Amino acid sequence: MIQFSSEIGFWSPFIYWFVLINAIFCILFTVVVIIGGVFDLRYLFRAIQEEAIDESDDGRVEQPTRET
Amino acid sequence: MNVAPIDWVILGTLFLGLLVLAIWINSQCKSVADYLVSGRKVRLWLGIGAGIAGEVGLVSIAAMCEQGYMRGFGFVLIGLIAMCITVPVFGIFGIGIERFRATKAMSVPQYVEMRYSRRLRLLTGMFNSLAGVLQMCIFPIVGASFLRVLMAAPEYASIAGQEIPTEWLIMGVLLGCAVLFTYFGGYITLTVTNFVQMIVIMVAVYWVLSYIVADLGLQNLWTTLEQERGNAAFYPFADGDSSYGWQWFAWMMAMTILLQFSYGPYLQKYASLDKPKTVSRSYLISTLFGNGRTYVIIGLGVCALVGLGTSPPQGLATSDQQWMAMATPYYLSQVTPPIVLGLLLAGLLFADISTTDQYLLSWSTSIVNDCVCPLLSRPLEPKTHIMAVRLTIVVLCILFFIVGVFYEPTLPIWEFMWLLANIIGGTGIAVLFGMYWKRASTVGAYGAVLVSLVLPLLDLALRWFYVAREWDDYPLKPQETGLYTYVLATITLIVLSLSSRQPTGYWDLGEEVRKMNAREASNQ
Numbered sequence: 001m002i003q004f005s006s007e008i009g010f011w012s013p014f015i016y017w018f019v020l021i022n023a024i025f026c027i028l029f030t031v032v033v034i035i036g037g038v039f040d041l042r043y044l045f046r047a048i049q050e051e052a053i054d055e056s057d058d059g060r061v062e063q064p065t066r067e068t
Numbered sequence: 069m070n071v072a073p074i075d076w077v078i079l080g081t082l083f084l085g086l087l088v089l090a091i092w093i094n095s096q097c098k099s100v101a102d103y104l105v106s107g108r109k110v111r112l113w114l115g116i117g118a119g120i121a122g123e124v125g126l127v128s129i130a131a132m133c134e135q136g137y138m139r140g141f142g143f144v145l146i147g148l149i150a151m152c153i154t155v156p157v158f159g160i161f162g163i164g165i166e167r168f169r170a171t172k173a174m175s176v177p178q179y180v181e182m183r184y185s186r187r188l189r190l191l192t193g194m195f196n197s198l199a200g201v202l203q204m205c206i207f208p209i210v211g212a213s214f215l216r217v218l219m220a221a222p223e224y225a226s227i228a229g230q231e232i233p234t235e236w237l238i239m240g241v242l243l244g245c246a247v248l249f250t251y252f253g254g255y256i257t258l259t260v261t262n263f264v265q266m267i268v269i270m271v272a273v274y275w276v277l278s279y280i281v282a283d284l285g286l287q288n289l290w291t292t293l294e295q296e297r298g299n300a301a302f303y304p305f306a307d308g309d310s311s312y313g314w315q316w317f318a319w320m321m322a323m324t325i326l327l328q329f330s331y332g333p334y335l336q337k338y339a340s341l342d343k344p345k346t347v348s349r350s351y352l353i354s355t356l357f358g359n360g361r362t363y364v365i366i367g368l369g370v371c372a373l374v375g376l377g378t379s380p381p382q383g384l385a386t387s388d389q390q391w392m393a394m395a396t397p398y399y400l401s402q403v404t405p406p407i408v409l410g411l412l413l414a415g416l417l418f419a420d421i422s423t424t425d426q427y428l429l430s431w432s433t434s435i436v437n438d439c440v441c442p443l444l445s446r447p448l449e450p451k452t453h454i455m456a457v458r459l460t461i462v463v464l465c466i467l468f469f470i471v472g473v474f475y476e477p478t479l480p481i482w483e484f485m486w487l488l489a490n491i492i493g494g495t496g497i498a499v500l501f502g503m504y505w506k507r508a509s510t511v512g513a514y515g516a517v518l519v520s521l522v523l524p525l526l527d528l529a530l531r532w533f534y535v536a537r538e539w540d541d542y543p544l545k546p547q548e549t550g551l552y553t554y555v556l557a558t559i560t561l562i563v564l565s566l567s568s569r570q571p572t573g574y575w576d577l578g579e580e581v582r583k584m585n586a587r588e589a590s591n592q
Contacts, residue, residue, distance in 0.1 A: 008302065011299065012301075015141045019363045026359070027360070034117065035113075036113025037117040040111040041114055044109050048256070051109070
C-alpha cells in the first residue's frame with residue numbers, strides 16, 4: 001500500500017487513484033476499440049465498393065450565399 | 069547510439085508492414101470524397117481508434133512529457149474538470165459538432181461560405197491554414213529532437229565530409245514518411261493506418277511505463293514527486309510558478325470548446341463519420357475512457373523527474389527551456405532495454421506519422437479547397453484535385469524542413485501550439501454563433517476572425533522581439549493574451565451583428581441533424 005505525504009493532504013491520494021483507475025480503464029477500452037474497429041473496417045471497405053461516385057462532392061458550394 | 073540491431077529489426081518490420089497496407093488501401097480510393105473524408109463511411113469504433121492515433125502525435129507526446137517533468141500530474145485535475153464540462157456539451161448534447169456534420173461540409177471554411185460569404189471563406193481558409201501550418205512547423209523538429217536524444221545519437225553526423233546536425237536528418241526521415249503515407253490514398257489510408265498505429269502506440273507506451281515504474285518502485289516514485297514538486301504536482305491551482313492557475317484553465321477551456329468547431333483536423337474527422345449522432349457518441353466514449361493514455365504519457369515525464377531530479381546532469385550543456393523538453397527522452401535512453409526500445413521507437417515513429425499525416429492532409433485540403441478552388445472559374449477534375457492536394461503536402465513538408473532548421477524555442481511546446489490555435493479559435497466563434505444565432509452577420513464574423521488573428525500574432529512577434537533584444541521577461545502570459553483575445557472577438561461579433569441590418573444566411577441545422585440520423589438509422 002502506498003504511503004502519501006500528510007503535508008499535501010487530499011490531492012495526492014486522489015490523483016494517485018484517479019490516474020491508476022483511468023490507466024486501467026484505458027487498457028480495457030483499447031481492447032474494445034480494437035475489436036469494434038475490425039468490424040467497422042470490414043463495413044468501410046464494403047460501403048466504399050458499393051457507393052456510387054459523386055464527382056460534385058469535392059468541397060465546392062454550388063450556390064454561394066450573398067454578401068451581407 | 070544506444071539502438072541495438074534487434075530494435076532496428078522491430079522498427080523496420082513494423083514500418084514495412086504498414087507501408088504494404090497503405091499501398092493496398094490506395095487501390096480502394098475512388099473519389100475526392102474518399103480521399104478527403106473516407107467517403108463519410110467511418111463508423112464509431114474505427115473513428116475512435118483512428119482518432120486516438122491522430123491525437124497522440126510525437127509532438128504531443130514530447131509536450132506531455134515536458135509538462136509531466138515540469139508540473140507532475142497537475143494537469144490531471146484540469147483534465148477532470150474539463151471533462152465534466154465537455155462531456156455534457158459535446159458528448160451528450162453534441163452542441164455544434166453534430167450540426168457541423170449535418171452541413172456535409174468537408175472543412176470549416178466551406179461552412180463559412182454556406183452561412184456567411186465566399187470572401188469570408190477565403191479569409192478564414194487562409195488564416196486557419198496559416199495558423200495550422202505555423203503550428204505544424206515545429207512538429208518535425210520537436211519530434212526529431214526527442215528521437216535524437218532518445219536514441220542517444222550524436223549531435224552531428226558526418227556525410228560526405230560534411231558535419232550535418234543529426235536532428236535535420238531525422239527530421240528529413242519523419243517528413244519523408246509523412247509524404248509517403250499521405251500520398252498513398254489520403255484520408256481513407258489514414259483512417260486504416262491510424263487504427264493499426266494506435267495499437268502499436270498504446271502497447272509501446274504502456275509497456276515502457278510499466279517497465280520503468282517496476283524499476284523505480286511505485287512508493288519511491290510517488291514520494292519523490294511529492295518532495296520535488298509539492299502540492300503543485302497534484303493541485304493545478306496551488307500558489308507558485310510551477311502550477312497552472314485558474315486563468316490558464318479558463319483559456320484552455322475556451323479553446324477546447326471553440327476548437328471543436330474550427331480546428332481543421334478535428335472537423336475533417338467529424339466530416340468522415342457516417343452520421344451526426346456518431347460524432348457526439350465517439351466524443352463521449354473517447355473522452356470518458358481515453359484520458360488514461362494522456363496520464364500514462366505524462367507519467368513518463370514524472371518518471372524522468374524522479375529518475376534525474378530537477379537539474380540536468382553535470383557536463384550536459386543545455387538551457388533550462390531545452391532541458392525541460394529533453395529530460396524525458398534523455399531518461400528513457402538511459403533506462404529502456406533493447407526490444408522495448410525498438411517497440412517504443414516504432415510507436416513514436418507511428419505517432420508522428422499518424423498525426424503529421426492527419427494534420428498535413430487537413431491543412432492541404434483547406435489550402436486547396438478553401439484558398440484555391442473558390443478562385444477558379446470551373447471545378448477541378450477529380451484527379452487534378454487530388455494531385456493539387458498531394459503537391460501542397462510536398463510543398464508544406466519542404467517548408468517545415470526549412471523552418472525546423474532555423475527554429476529556436478521561446479515558449480514551452482504546448483503554449484506555442486495553444487497560442488497559434490487561438491487564431492483558429494476565432495473562426496470557432498463565428499461558426500458557433502452562425503449555427504445557433506440567426507442575427508450573426510457576415511460583418512460580425514469578419515470582426516471576430518480578424519481580432520483572433522491580429523492579437524496572437526502580435527503577441528508571438530513581440531515575444532521573439534523581446535528574446536532577440538534580450539529584454540526583461542515579456543509582461544503577458546500566453547493564457548492572458550489568449551483569453552482576452554476570445555473575449556474581445558466575441559464582443560466584436562455580437563456588437564457588429566446587432567448593429568447590422570442586413571439579412572443573414574442562417575438555416576435550421578437542428579432539423580438537418582434529426583433527418584440525417586433517422587435516415588442513417590433506417591439504412592442500417
